[in-house]
Amino acid sequence: MSPPASGSGGRAAARERRVRIVAWTVPLAGAGLWAVGLILTDITALPSFGLIPVLAWPYWVGLALVVGGTTVLTHAPRLRHGPLLAHLGVLIAMLYATAPALEDPPRYTYTYKHVAITQYIERYGTVEPSIDIYHRWPGFFSLSAWFSQVSGLLDPTSYAAWAEVYFTAIDALLVWVCIQAVARSQRTAWQATVLFTLTNWVGQNYYAPQAFGFVLMLGVLLLCLVALRTAPGPFGRWVERSVRLLLRVRVAPRDHQPTAFRGRLSGRTIGLAVMFDAVLAASHQLTPYVLLMQLAALVMGGYLRPWWVLVVTSAATIGYLVPNYDFVVHKYGLLTSTDPLANARSETVEGVPGADQLLIQHIALGTAVFCFLFAFVGLVRRARRGFAGDAVVVGALIFTPVLTLVAQNYGGEAKLRVYLYALPWLCVGLCWALSPEGEPRARLRSVLPVGMALGLTVAFIAQFLGREDINMLSRDEVGAAAYLFNSSNVQPGSIVMLTAPNFPERYGPLYFRLARANLPTLTSSDFGERPLLFPRGDDVEEAARLIELEEGTSGYLVFSQGQEAYARNNQLYAPHALRAFEGAVAQSARFRLVYDTPTARIYELVKRP
Amino acid sequence: MPAPHDDAVPRSASDVLGPASSRTRQRLGLALIGVTVLAVLLAAGQAPGAVRVPFVLVAATLLPGYPIVVRLPVDLPTLLALDICTSLALEAALTFLLVQADFWHPQGLGLLLAVAGVSASMLAVTALRETPP
Numbered sequence: 001m002s003p004p005a006s007g008s009g010g011r012a013a014a015r016e017r018r019v020r021i022v023a024w025t026v027p028l029a030g031a032g033l034w035a036v037g038l039i040l041t042d043i044t045a046l047p048s049f050g051l052i053p054v055l056a057w058p059y060w061v062g063l064a065l066v067v068g069g070t071t072v073l074t075h076a077p078r079l080r081h082g083p084l085l086a087h088l089g090v091l092i093a094m095l096y097a098t099a100p101a102l103e104d105p106p107r108y109t110y111t112y113k114h115v116a117i118t119q120y121i122e123r124y125g126t127v128e129p130s131i132d133i134y135h136r137w138p139g140f141f142s143l144s145a146w147f148s149q150v151s152g153l154l155d156p157t158s159y160a161a162w163a164e165v166y167f168t169a170i171d172a173l174l175v176w177v178c179i180q181a182v183a184r185s186q187r188t189a190w191q192a193t194v195l196f197t198l199t200n201w202v203g204q205n206y207y208a209p210q211a212f213g214f215v216l217m218l219g220v221l222l223l224c225l226v227a228l229r230t231a232p233g234p235f236g237r238w239v240e241r242s243v244r245l246l247l248r249v250r251v252a253p254r255d256h257q258p259t260a261f262r263g264r265l266s267g268r269t270i271g272l273a274v275m276f277d278a279v280l281a282a283s284h285q286l287t288p289y290v291l292l293m294q295l296a297a298l299v300m301g302g303y304l305r306p307w308w309v310l311v312v313t314s315a316a317t318i319g320y321l322v323p324n325y326d327f328v329v330h331k332y333g334l335l336t337s338t339d340p341l342a343n344a345r346s347e348t349v350e351g352v353p354g355a356d357q358l359l360i361q362h363i364a365l366g367t368a369v370f371c372f373l374f375a376f377v378g379l380v381r382r383a384r385r386g387f388a389g390d391a392v393v394v395g396a397l398i399f400t401p402v403l404t405l406v407a408q409n410y411g412g413e414a415k416l417r418v419y420l421y422a423l424p425w426l427c428v429g430l431c432w433a434l435s436p437e438g439e440p441r442a443r444l445r446s447v448l449p450v451g452m453a454l455g456l457t458v459a460f461i462a463q464f465l466g467r468e469d470i471n472m473l474s475r476d477e478v479g480a481a482a483y484l485f486n487s488s489n490v491q492p493g494s495i496v497m498l499t500a501p502n503f504p505e506r507y508g509p510l511y512f513r514l515a516r517a518n519l520p521t522l523t524s525s526d527f528g529e530r531p532l533l534f535p536r537g538d539d540v541e542e543a544a545r546l547i548e549l550e551e552g553t554s555g556y557l558v559f560s561q562g563q564e565a566y567a568r569n570n571q572l573y574a575p576h577a578l579r580a581f582e583g584a585v586a587q588s589a590r591f592r593l594v595y596d597t598p599t600a601r602i603y604e605l606v607k608r609p
Numbered sequence: 610m611p612a613p614h615d616d617a618v619p620r621s622a623s624d625v626l627g628p629a630s631s632r633t634r635q636r637l638g639l640a641l642i643g644v645t646v647l648a649v650l651l652a653a654g655q656a657p658g659a660v661r662v663p664f665v666l667v668a669a670t671l672l673p674g675y676p677i678v679v680r681l682p683v684d685l686p687t688l689l690a691l692d693i694c695t696s697l698a699l700e701a702a703l704t705f706l707l708v709q710a711d712f713w714h715p716q717g718l719g720l721l722l723a724v725a726g727v728s729a730s731m732l733a734v735t736a737l738r739e740t741p742p
Contacts, residue, residue: 121708121713124713125707125708125711125712125713126708126709126711126713127708127709138705138708139701139702139705140701142701142704142705142707142708143697143700143701143704143705145704145708145715146700146704146707146715146718146719147665147666147669149715149716149719150652150665150669150715150716150719151658151661151662151665151666152652152655152656152657152658152661152662152665153658153662154658158658159662166666170670170690170693173686173689173690173693174690174693174694176686176690177684177686177687177690180625180626180684180686180687181625181687184624184625185624185625186624186625186626187624212697212701215693215694215697216694216697216698218694219690219691219693219694219695219698222687222690222691222694223691226683226687268677268681269681272677272678272691272694272695275695275698275699275702276694276695276698278702279698279701279702279705282701282702282705283701438624
């Protein structure tokens with residue numbers, strides 16, 4: 001039996017016991033509140049701002065508790081890895097698993113086009129490059145098709161919703177180890193990983209090649225940082241000297257400690273890096289080029305050796321593009337514009353966003369600007385502590401993805417992708433802004449990081465769950481897509497006309513057999529540039545005429561909850577106009593209802609005798 | 610003017626995890642072998658997808674890469690991260706080849722990966738006992 005503890009020792013032990021209990025209780029309580037919150041939440045009719053108005057109060061209490069607890073733990077004098085891991089796990093669940101847990105089919109209409117390609121491979125065991133670009137970069141889809149077959153979940157829609165949680169968890173691990181390698185601090189690694197989880201609102205972790213590509217990209221960078229990072233070359237030294245002069249750094253250089261593992265694993269590391277890059281080149285169109293830019297920046301500074309790693313990875317990436325070059329150039333163009341501002345301003349959204357959507361957009365923009373500015377402050381503070389090399393390396397990793405904007409708008413998404421690629425490194429900068437050497441911030445000094453984490457959480461929720469009225473799909477809507485792509489219902493070569501974007505327009509392995517006809521007419525021009533306030537009989541006739549113009553075997557007009565939400569949030573039509581138009585379609589002899597559910601209707605165009 | 614060297618500042622600001630121990634690596638390997646064997650048995654027994662998925666997911670995410678990265682002298686989180694990337698990249702590469710070659714045999718590839726992965730992992734675990742990294 002141990003002797004009784006002395007006064008101060010006993011108090012310290014009792015305090016330690018209390019802290020340990022609290023550290024484990026918070027994630028457990030958070031998980032419990034999350035579960036109760038989900039049970040109490042009703043998502044049958046989502047208003048503007050998506051899930052935010054309908055999520056029950058236990059969810060919010062639990063989220064605040066876990067965000068606060070996690071942040072305090074990462075800044076506490078002693079790091080507790082077990083409780084931190086539990087906190088991070090619950091945090092990932094609360095942020096990324098809420099939508100899949102509440103909703104039945106996977107969210108985002110564009111998930112279904114990815115599912116469709118996977119299903120094509122499952123059915124035919126091959127790809128057909130003439131169909132579309134996805135068949136030319138099938139790395140992710142072939143992997144997913146294989147997983148469907150060996151797991152027994154033959155329909156990827158049964159697990160696609162959870163891809164967001166799976167990839168986020170893997171990203172969190174990769175970010176943790178990358179940051180540990182670059183900052184040489186477990187505390188900074190924890191802080192940056194938590195911030196990464198709170199700021200990754202771009203929604204690129206869903207069932208898509210981008211999520212897989214991001215994992216491989218981080219894998220290559222991890223190998224470079226762990227095993228191939230070296231002291232800077234002449235250019236890197238010049239940059240560091242310039243930084244030190246510019247910032248009037250008064251302490252001696254303290255970075256460039258050789259990596260403990262370097263030299264012992266270079267050969268295998270390079271082999272793995274090349275393999276990751278080759279698979280990445282066959283899986284995603286943009287990520288390998290951003291990775292090449294990051295590697296080039298590191299090689300130029302002499303931070304990455306041997307330099308020929310860049311040559312080999314470039315050969316893999318460009319070598320994969322060569323046979324697909326003509327297709328890409330003719331279909332999309334290699335460069336959309338050389339004006340970075342035009343590329344950054346490019347949008348994917350049709351219509352004019354309403355006030356609520358604008359608010360969400362401003363929050364997103366504000367978060368991104370805050371992250372870049374505050375990260376820059378962090379780089380300066382890190383450099384001023386004598387770690388100019390670290391600041392230069394992280395700065396290079398942050399700012400090279402921005403060069404994407406010089407060449408591409410990537411279908412209006414370039415700015416989102418730039419933010420994603422820079423995000424892990426932005427988070428290191430954010431951490432250094434508060435604690436340049438990963439020092440703890442106990443008691444009152446932890447108020448600032450907790451406040452920042454809660455603010456970023458609000459921004460995340462606004463962006464990630466505040467559009468769920470658009471992102472969510474009902475079982476009926478997916479059923480409508482299945483109806484359309486079932487050849488016993490709809491003949492191949494038919495025309496499907498949507499009343500607005502936001503419907504799974506490509507569904508199933510035979511997704512390419514129907515053509516889509518847009519309905520720009522209802523938004524403005526072909527209807528005489530008048531808002532569709534009071535639909536007339538000739539509006540219906542005009543829609544029928546436009547379908548017939550496409551000369552399909554038959555024509556269909558689709559109305560759905562998701563399209564209606566999209567049209568409402570982006571002011572495609574005057575309020576209630578879409579419903580009024582559907583009423584006119586329903587009464588018209590030109591269309592007949594063939595699929596009727598509360599959240600999706602399909603009208604078939606009646607052929608003229 | 611370059612800043613003077615300030616020796617009052619400690620030169621080392623490193624606070625990183627040390628390499629994972631041989632025992633940890635062995636335990637990880639044995640756990641993966643167990644999970645994979647279970648996954649194969651469940652697949653052979655035509656178990657429902659919901660039962661099979663957790664085992665298949667863990668095995669697919671970690672097993673093929675384990676024998677390749679297990680001897681890298683890195684800490685446990687880095688080892689796991691590299692294991693995941695290697696496993697997913699290897700599987701994606703192999704399935705990509707099957708698709709391009711029009712030789713689609715997913716179950717066969719799964720079995721091959723399981724057998725090769727378990728065998729190589731057993732060898733790696735045994736080797737770890739004799740010669741730690």
